Amino acid sequence: MNIVVCIKQVPASAEVRMDPETGVLLRDSAEGRLNPYDAVAIEAALRLREEGDTLTALAMGPAAAEKVLRFAWAMGADRAALLCDRAFAGADVLSTARALSQAILALGGAELVVCGRQTTDGDTAQVGPALAAFLGRPCACWVQSFAREDGGITVEQALTGGVGKAHYPLPCVLAVDKTACVPRAPSLKRKLAAGKAALETLTLSSLPDCDPAHYGLLGSATSVKRIFPPERPQRGQSIGGTLAEQAAYLAAAVRETAKEGQPWL
Amino acid sequence: MALIFDAARCTGCGACVRACPFGVLSLAGGHAVEGEGCRACGACVRACPHGALELPKKAAPAKKAAGFLVFLQFEGTKLLPVSLELLHAAQALAAPSGEPVWGVAVGHGLPDGAFTGLGISQAWVYDDPVFASFCPDAAAAAVCDCVRALSPAALLFGATPEGRSIAPLVAVAFETGLTADCTSLYLDGGLLVQVRPAFGGNVMAEILTRTARPQMVTVRPGVLHYPAKPSARPPRILRRAAPYPTALRPLGFAPQEQTGDIAGAKFLLAIGNGAASKEQVALFRGYAERLGAALASSRALVEKGLMPLSEQIGLSGKAVAPELLIACGISGSVQFCAGIGGAKRIIAINSDPNAPIFSAAHEYIVGDMYELLPALLERLEGTAG
Numbered sequence: 001m002n003i004v005v006c007i008k009q010v011p012a013s014a015e016v017r018m019d020p021e022t023g024v025l026l027r028d029s030a031e032g033r034l035n036p037y038d039a040v041a042i043e044a045a046l047r048l049r050e051e052g053d054t055l056t057a058l059a060m061g062p063a064a065a066e067k068v069l070r071f072a073w074a075m076g077a078d079r080a081a082l083l084c085d086r087a088f089a090g091a092d093v094l095s096t097a098r099a100l101s102q103a104i105l106a107l108g109g110a111e112l113v114v115c116g117r118q119t120t121d122g123d124t125a126q127v128g129p130a131l132a133a134f135l136g137r138p139c140a141c142w143v144q145s146f147a148r149e150d151g152g153i154t155v156e157q158a159l160t161g162g163v164g165k166a167h168y169p170l171p172c173v174l175a176v177d178k179t180a181c182v183p184r185a186p187s188l189k190r191k192l193a194a195g196k197a198a199l200e201t202l203t204l205s206s207l208p209d210c211d212p213a214h215y216g217l218l219g220s221a222t223s224v225k226r227i228f229p230p231e232r233p234q235r236g237q238s239i240g241g242t243l244a245e246q247a248a249y250l251a252a253a254v255r256e257t258a259k260e261g262q263p264w265l
Numbered sequence: 266m267a268l269i270f271d272a273a274r275c276t277g278c279g280a281c282v283r284a285c286p287f288g289v290l291s292l293a294g295g296h297a298v299e300g301e302g303c304r305a306c307g308a309c310v311r312a313c314p315h316g317a318l319e320l321p322k323k324a325a326p327a328k329k330a331a332g333f334l335v336f337l338q339f340e341g342t343k344l345l346p347v348s349l350e351l352l353h354a355a356q357a358l359a360a361p362s363g364e365p366v367w368g369v370a371v372g373h374g375l376p377d378g379a380f381t382g383l384g385i386s387q388a389w390v391y392d393d394p395v396f397a398s399f400c401p402d403a404a405a406a407a408v409c410d411c412v413r414a415l416s417p418a419a420l421l422f423g424a425t426p427e428g429r430s431i432a433p434l435v436a437v438a439f440e441t442g443l444t445a446d447c448t449s450l451y452l453d454g455g456l457l458v459q460v461r462p463a464f465g466g467n468v469m470a471e472i473l474t475r476t477a478r479p480q481m482v483t484v485r486p487g488v489l490h491y492p493a494k495p496s497a498r499p500p501r502i503l504r505r506a507a508p509y510p511t512a513l514r515p516l517g518f519a520p521q522e523q524t525g526d527i528a529g530a531k532f533l534l535a536i537g538n539g540a541a542s543k544e545q546v547a548l549f550r551g552y553a554e555r556l557g558a559a560l561a562s563s564r565a566l567v568e569k570g571l572m573p574l575s576e577q578i579g580l581s582g583k584a585v586a587p588e589l590l591i592a593c594g595i596s597g598s599v600q601f602c603a604g605i606g607g608a609k610r611i612i613a614i615n616s617d618p619n620a621p622i623f624s625a626a627h628e629y630i631v632g633d634m635y636e637l638l639p640a641l642l643e644r645l646e647g648t649a650g
């Protein structure tokens with residue numbers, strides 16, 4: 001069967017500052033890296049792959065994102081495909097999930113799609129389930145453990161108040177948590193060969209639905225009204241004095257809330 | 266069958282058969298027919314020169330959307346606090362226009378009494394054995410059913426594992442936006458302004474869903490603090506069965522005791538990058554124990570693997586509401602501060618006189634945490650008895 005793992009290149013540092021005067025965003029570094037959650041997704045997909053299956057790594061992003069696809073290939077993916085077109089720029093969750101679901105169809109479909117729990121830049125954890133909705137199949141989020149059995153995947157999921165266990169029949173989508181497994185280091189041999197591995201490139205015209213109005217900024221349901229530096233309320237009260245005076249102040253505050261049974265009460 | 270054929274228009278030209286990327290279509294008796302495996306991609310619809318093919322309509326966007334719908338999440342028959350926080354926010358947002366606030370719930374064996382005193386005009390209750398377990402597909406179908414019936418302007422979910430699994434499914438069904446982890450909400454010209462930290466958090470973004478409806482958001486537990494406006498008037502309760510079955514097979518649930526939960530702690534000692542080694546964290550864990558405080562941290566230490574995620578304060582951790590929070594070596598990022606809005610008293614200790622945490626704190630000390638904490642303990646323990 002076909003397995004697709006969706007991965008993303010994220011900024012190496014998620015920190016962006018804003019010039020309070022000009023409102024211009026200042027990025028500390030433009031370096032990209034594999035979204036750390038996706039390394040776990042690749043590992044999960046490799047473990048779920050059986051004899052005869054094909055595992056394809058899929059990334060949407062600029063040409064530079066081929067780096068993370070080569071890494072996925074080095075870890076053991078059979079194929080790697082980059083979905084790259086200006087038409088996809090500025091996509092929100094809806095439009096990203098639509099593009100990825102269409103790319104999966106263009107790759108010949110997949111019985112199993114594996115995603116990381118979330119990215120470190122967008123941080124929504126919504127693309128996995130949204131993409132599942134576009135494909136019309138169930139999605140297991142917050143996957144802590146997985147096993148392929150009985151025509152599907154048995155998962156344990158971290159839910160409110162405990163861990164739920166369920167069997168998701170194929171076809172389905174999984175969004176795996178960081179704790180689900182430990183990603184392997186690519187073998188030296190594959191690492192060396194990865195540079196020459198053939199990558200497939202998908203563009204808007206490769207997709208079954210290639211209406212540009214459905215993708216990128218145009219296809220997004222949300223738009224940014226404005227961005228602004230966080231408002232800082234008035235500072236609190238400064239506790240000055242000597243170290244001993246400050247310690248005494250803290251001690252008084254602690255005594256007010258201390259739990260009973262403290263030896264110093 | 267995913268496609269709608271108009272036999273009167275179909276000439277059997279075969280354009281759709283050639284266009285189908287999945288080989289699902291064929292010609293039979295001079296007409297196109299659909300086989301197994303249609304993905305409703307629409308390639309055939311665009312290829313047909315006669316307009317004989319149509320895709321089934323997506324859930325149509327509500328025409329005159331109005332009102333606020335809140336996803337009410339129950340643990341057994343107990344409403345989660347985050348659902349109440351959302352209701353209070355929705356009531357505050359709806360008050361000026363007088364728009365209704367409704368609740369939608371999925372569950373099994375939910376009594377009518379669970380919906381009184383919430384200040385909602387209607388409760389849509391999908392009570393079905395399937396909802397005894399977590400089945401996101403069936404839950405999303407239920408919420409979609411309710412949205413179709415009510416056409417709300419806005420739909421609010423708690424950012425719990427369940428809410429965050431269901432909300433994206435609903436958002437795609439209505440091809441609408443979904444803004445995750447909002448830290449505040451307000452209305453501007455009838456639009457819901459969805460405020461959240463963006464670009465790593467030193468920037469806030471205001472996000473709008475301009476045309477699609479409902480406008481959807483998730484909000485983390487403990488982040489919104491609107492005053493309660495309870496109402497004794499019981500809501501109209503509409504009981505429905507699950508509109509669709511689930512595809513998955515639930516295999517049980519193992520409850521996990523929440524021991525030493527920082528969200529419920531009365532006294533917290535929180536540390537950040539100021540204690541960025543194993544030894545330093547151990548030192549402060551010792552201090553916390555001697556103080557009778559629960560130890561918590563910023564995400565910086567969780568990312569370094571020095572503290573567990575369960576003890577992280579903030580937007581992607583937990584919102585806390587202690588009587589006293591002593592924050593040491595934490596700079597005070599917006600994400601961290603999103604988790605401490607409920608704290609009654611915050612005292613920040615930081616060596617940087619310009620640390621942003623001083624704006625979130627009620628009181629602050631510019632100083633070295635490695636001097637202040639030992640001095641505090643000496644003061645407490647030295648004067649015991």
Ligand SMILES: Cc1cc2nc3c(=O)[nH]c(=O)nc-3n(C[C@H](O)[C@H](O)[C@H](O)COP(=O)(O)OP(=O)(O)OC[C@H]3O[C@@H](n4cnc5c(N)ncnc54)[C@H](O)[C@@H]3O)c2cc1C
Pocket residue numbers: 014120121122123464465466536537538539540562563564565566577578579580581582583593594595596597598599600601604614615616617620632633634635
């Ligand atoms: C999508 C996203 C979600 C996030 N969610 C969260 C979240 O939920 N919670 C969270 O906390 N962060 C979150 N973050 C990270 C957040 O942006 C900050 O990076 C993080 O909070 C910084 O942690 P910190 O304050 O401990 O570290 P720093 O910013 O490095 O601050 C360390 C502070 O320690 C002080 N210090 C150092 N030594 C001493 C000393 N000896 N005595 C006193 N003070 C000292 C320094 O002056 C400094 O102010 C998130 C980020 C992103 C991108």
